[in-house]
Amino acid sequence: MPRFFLNEEAVNGDIITVRSEDAVHIGRSLRMKPGERITFCRQGMDYESVIEKITSDEVICRVESCTASESEAALNLTIYQALPKGDKAELIVQKCTELGASGITFFISSRCVSRPDGKSGEKKTARLQKIAEEAAKQSGRGKIPEIRGIMSFEEAVNELCKNEIPLICYENGGDKLSGISFDHCRSCGVMIGAEGGFDRAEAEEAQSSGATAIWLGKRILRCETCPIAVTAVIMNLSGNF
Amino acid sequence: MPRFFLNEEAVNGDIITVRSEDAVHIGRSLRMKPGERITFCRQGMDYESVIEKITSDEVICRVESCTASESEAALNLTIYQALPKGDKAELIVQKCTELGASGITFFISSRCVSRPDGKSGEKKTARLQKIAEEAAKQSGRGKIPEIRGIMSFEEAVNELCKNEIPLICYENGGDKLSGISFDHCRSCGVMIGAEGGFDRAEAEEAQSSGATAIWLGKRILRCETCPIAVTAVIMNLSGNF
Missing domain, CATH: 2.40.240.20 (Hypothetical PUA domain-like; domain 1)
Structure with missing residues (x-):
């Protein structure tokens, strides 16, 4: 139908x-x-x-x-993604939408190369919202993920920590994702770096604001691979895959 | 270094x-x-x-x-992928390599639109092997996944079922991936369809040859999203992520 x-x-x-x-x-x-x-x-x-x-x-x-909607996950998963270069944001939005994320919020971290100004940032966000809508239709989602941005790192940390489970992917170490319990969890946020990840001060700021650092192992994932893999794994761990 | x-x-x-x-x-x-x-x-x-x-x-x-190599997974995971259209095979090879797959084998199923002949198939496989090599270097892998193909569906089923755990992703139903135990498993193969998935006869043939059908839930994943998500989830479930 x-x-x-x-x-x-x-x-x-x-x-x-x-x-x-x-x-x-x-x-x-x-x-x-x-x-x-x-x-x-x-x-x-x-x-x-x-x-x-x-x-x-x-x-x-x-x-x-x-x-x-039967196709909607019981867990609200929001990806907080430092803006990557080129068209990687498009791939992230399309794939995370198919996999069931509730929202994708973009922000600027210290290592971001792409730093659009207000006007072109708004244009980019509108285009990404359109991609989310198309991916939601195609994958039979019950709602369209909300694309937000482009906010500052501080705003993003603040939003992240409103989730019941706030996580930050940090390549210098942290807990394993499979050690996190998603039982009865209604909302999870995951913060992910752009090319080059987060600097130490950012990782510390997120953690001191309440986020748990997670570590995805010794293989180095490209910045656009990380949110896709994390969304798939969390949907599985929370029984939504 | x-x-x-x-x-x-x-x-x-x-x-x-x-x-x-x-x-x-x-x-x-x-x-x-x-x-x-x-x-x-x-x-x-x-x-x-x-x-x-x-x-x-x-x-x-x-x-x-x-x-x-510390970055190599203890589990040998091979993706058996029905050849998709356009440049999706490139994305699949790059992402599955980063995520730790041991090999990616392409085959032709009844719903494949892309059906290169012998010569152009070999050329495509060689280009994909190069992409695997680059992704392996970039992600710090200890070995380069082997790209094979382009084989027939029957050959692919035969190869798939040599794995300790042979799986086929089937949109019309099957077990949940999280119900499969990867304890002490050394080799797993996952067969994934192209655009439009598998027809019933193919799904039955794979299962009667020993493969377990798995079902990834009600959201419809694009054919290139499925192998990436499955690789991430299996690496997590087997303790390799």
Whole structure:
């Protein structure tokens, strides 16, 4: 069954009104007809719906049932990623979305080479949000991960430590990921460096703010490999894979 | 300390003779001098060595000690990957090498779109072997994963089932990866489909040959995401991450 993500305004009681791109997609590309069924997703809920009416610019549907999305992980996992060079952020967002991350927040650390200014940072974040949306649709996610950024290291540490389990990947040593218990954990954040990782002062600041350092072993992972591997492993350890 | 991979012929007793590209790299690019130390890697062993002599086309080193590489996983994990479209094979080889896979074997399944003939298949395999070598160097691996292919589905199943634990990722259902015990396991093989996964007959053939079907949950992973995630999770479950 086709799946579409909804924004807040689209739902009114048991009526869903689809406009713009998605309406065109339903009516013209998919050539769907009244009576056919569509799943709409919003914030981790799936709305099973039937098409009532299709006009040139709107599709009106009636909700038949609404259930929590089965494809959403019970754990909210947010990746806090120091902005890498080139198009690595795109790969990170696409893969972490498929693997079930709830959000990906970008920040600037002392070793970041890429340091976009406010305007181009906003543009980059908007593009990454679009990639998250596409990956969420393609992988059957129940919600679109929120892409945030580009914040300072201090802001990112502050956000990280609001999670029940805050972790920082540190190549100079730390606990093994398999030693962390995710039982009954609702939220986990993992902070990951850009090329060259974190400097000592940053690792200490995160730890003194409450984060646990974790160490991924002797093989050196590229900075874009680390968040993908960590998301897969944590989804597995928390029973969400 | 710089790391180089050796072939069989380079070692004679405690003398290592480096020729061609690597010799140029040591002498001219790194400007190393006699007395300086280099680590050579061969088949999971690290040779700690001292440069004795540098000529225009050779570097002669003396081995001081030889130990099993600490960065190599105790588990030999081979990925059997149905050949995907475009440059996805390159991403799979690079990431699975960083994450510690021992080998990546490509094969053709019924849903493969990309079906290179013998000549272009060999060329592709050679290019992928080069990518594995670069990723092995960069990530500090003790050996270069072997890239094989491009074999038939039947050959791949046959090879897969020589592993102590043979697995096939099947989107229509199977065991959870976290339910598999990797205790004392020396070799594991995982078979993964291309775009569209495996057809039922293939999944049945692999299982009747001895492979266990595993299921990675309700989120649909792109075919290049699956081997990366599986390698990360198995390295974690087997204590090698």
